[in-house]
Amino acid sequence: MALNFKKETFREDYTYSNSDAAIKRFPFPFPEDQYMYSVNIEPHTKGKQGSVCEFTFDIDEHYVAECIDKKITLEQDPGRYQALPHMMDAQWDFVELTMGALAQDYPEHFTLQKQGLIWTWENKPLGIKDTFTFGDTSTLAAEPFDYIGRQLQGDFVLLDHRDETLYADAGIVTSQADWSLAFNVGMSWREWHGPVPRATELGVMDRALKYLLNLQIGSPVRRLNWTMTVNPRLDTSPENYPHWGSDRNTVNAENIGDLVHLRVELQTLFRLPRSNAIVFSIRCYLINLKDIAIYPCWAKRLHRVQKTMHPDLIEYKGMTKFHPMMVDWLAKFDDGETLAIGTQPE
Amino acid sequence: MTMINVKVAAIEQVTPLVKHFTFVKEDGSSLPAFSGGSHVVVSIDIGGRVHRNPYSLMGSPMENEAYHISVRRQENSRGGSVFMHENVTVGMPLKITYPMNLFSLAKKGRKHILIAGGIGITPFMSQIADLKRMGANYELHYAFRSPEHGAFAAQLKESCGDHLHCYIDSNATRLDLQALLSDQPLGTHVYVCGPSAMVVATLETARNLGWPENHIHSEQFLSPPIGEPFKIQLARSNVEIQVSAEMSMLEAIEAAGVEADFLCRGGVCGRCELDVLETDGALLHNDHFLTDSEKASCKKIMPCVSRAKGERLVLDL
Structure with missing residues (x-):
């Protein structure tokens, strides 16, 4: 099925919106009425047809617009792409994984032809066609990870596995929920998770690390993470905080349903074969409160989750300014009906 | 899996x-x-x-x-x-x-010293292909019993040239670990795979010479040892299982139809780790994964290679 790519923006006039189909397939992250951190990792196996987990990497109606937004962010701040020199094997592993998956899952949009090490990649939506030698960086116009990273929705971090931990030694990060690649590059697992409240005490991070160190080739895993963002802005980076931080002050009882977005990250992790590194993929989905409320069980669930949210998490996720207003806005949808465990819209 | x-x-x-x-x-x-x-x-x-x-x-x-x-x-x-x-x-x-x-090259290493004993040469065969491709500085030190036991010496001579150093017991040529490890540039990593005595000697020599722990790498898969039979109780599955002399605990659990996590099955990766809920005897830890203090605490066990002595061992599975 060919996708219809929308023309829309994620900055300034914010013309981003979700179609009915995109709302229905939104990866709603709350199966229960209360939220707490857990190692909610599951195998990244093929999901239901049409779901965001149907394929290895999800391409949707926002693909072209997101790639354009990524290009703008990288032009304004080239430091959003970083790769330490020892990560070159991992870069090529990443090329093989992503091009192979896209060509297999979306053959009408992407093709990959291999003649030995001479590969021809065609990306029809973005109008790109290149022939290069796999493993020979001089045959591509950019570093391999940079080249293909720009042609994918979401952010990617390549983690080097050494000294019994993982180091964030390469990344292309333009749609992050307030964290900085320039700050985190070269850091170890414990260092970059240091700021997460309550998780360290719960031992969640140590357990997750142990699990990931044993991540196997051919058995990727996934989890969902979430936060809330004012306006459908992909680039909520600390570097550009002056451009988006004050948006929280514009939220009022009238516009909250349009302005406040649930931001869900579909995080997937893959072991890379030749480098033994791990790809951490963070695919961002945005939906405003009004669109969530189209499905009553989602509105009820979100109300209960937010109403019982731990104050540390409200602060950590940057929701302090508009949180009470959001709970009030959602309350009108909640009749107290008991909801079954699960995340389906209906 | x-x-x-x-x-x-x-x-x-x-x-x-x-x-x-x-x-x-x-x-x-x-x-x-x-x-x-x-x-x-x-x-x-x-x-x-x-x-x-x-x-x-x-x-x-x-x-x-x-x-x-x-x-x-x-x-x-x-x-x-x-x-x-x-x-x-x-x-x-x-x-x-x-x-x-579980035995990967340190890609940031400036120099790599590979030490193999006998069949312990096997992981280095693929590492050498990587080191050569990366143009890395390396030495391979390969010790074996007698010329006919040097399984891959000829092949390695061809691919490694001067990087290869062979030590043959029957010719009384011996690897001097002290000399080798005391004169290496900063940023050198050492890797050892071979018989237990060789692994221990390499680790001890490197540590005594003040090598940083994360520059010392070893791999030694263990076979589950044969031992006395014993019984285990799986609390969540609510079954009692007899572990025979020749079976590992993990194999006995699998044979009883209980699904257990595993990866390397050689006491290295840590994936099969189980929580010990109760024990009245001694745990015979044979793995390389748990720390000494974890072993002493009797709270965890690696069923792929470890065994127990006693009447009662209750596991959280």
Whole structure:
């Protein structure tokens, strides 16, 4: 099925919106009425047809617009792409994984032809066609990870596995929920998770690390993470905080349903074969409160989750300014009906 | 656990004790690429009992048409290596896991010293392919009993040239670890794989010379040792299982139909770790994964290689 790519923006006039189909397939992250951190990792196996987990990497109606937004962010701040020199094997592993998956899952949009090490990649939506030698960086116009990273929705971090931990030694990060690649590059697992409240005490991070160190080739895993963002802005980076931080002050009882977005990250992790590194993929989905409320069980669930949210998490996720207003806005949808465990819209 | 269906494409006797096996995918497609130092776990069915043993991949990581492993016939084998030597034939289908690397090269290392004893050469065969591709500075020190036991010496001489140094017991040439490790530039990493005495001597020498712990790498897969039979209780599954002398705890759990997590099955990766809820005897820890204090606490056990003594051992499974 060919996708219809929308023309829309994620900055300034914010013309981003979700179609009915995109709302229905939104990866709603709350199966229960209360939220707490857990190692909610599951195998990244093929999901239901049409779901965001149907394929290895999800391409949707926002693909072209997101790639354009990524290009703008990288032009304004080239430091959003970083790769330490020892990560070159991992870069090529990443090329093989992503091009192979896209060509297999979306053959009408992407093709990959291999003649030995001479590969021809065609990306029809973005109008790109290149022939290069796999493993020979001089045959591509950019570093391999940079080249293909720009042609994918979401952010990617390549983690080097050494000294019994993982180091964030390469990344292309333009749609992050307030964290900085320039700050985190070269850091170890414990260092970059240091700021997460309550998780360290719960031992969640140590357990997750142990699990990931044993991540196997051919058995990727996934989890969902979430936060809330004012306006459908992909680039909520600390570097550009002056451009988006004050948006929280514009939220009022009238516009909250349009302005406040649930931001869900579909995080997937893959072991890379030749480098033994791990790809951490963070695919961002945005939906405003009004669109969530189209499905009553989602509105009820979100109300209960937010109403019982731990104050540390409200602060950590940057929701302090508009949180009470959001709970009030959602309350009108909640009749107290008991909801079954699960995340389906209906 | 996701397994790959392969068949044996070739078998070669390389020394009196070592056989080399070539595997290809049963359906003729390519095998996954891997990194130097990786291993696979091979499943074999011996009279209805499934043995799963880890073996290092020896081929070049760049070649994905076939995998290569070598198996040394073990004198005190519980059957696995003897079965591989006597019963596995060309064309036979086998199941293997995806490659897993617990012995990877430190890519930021400035120089790499590889020390192999006997069959311990196997993980280095694929690492050398990676080191050569990266143009890295390395030395391979390969010790074996006598010329006919130097399974891959000729092949290595050809691919490594001056980087290879051989030590042959029967010729009374010995590796002087102290001399080797006391004169290396900053940023050198040392890797050892071989008999237990050699691994221990290398680790101790390096530590005594003040090498940083994260520059010292070793791999030593353990076979589950034969021991006294004992009983275990699985609390969540609510079953009692007898572990016979020749079976590992993990094998006994699997034979009883209880699903347990595992990866390397050699006491290295930590994946099969179980919580000990109750015990009235001693835990016989044989793994390389738990720290000494964890072992002393009697709270955790690795069922792939460890055993117990006593009347009661209750596990959280």
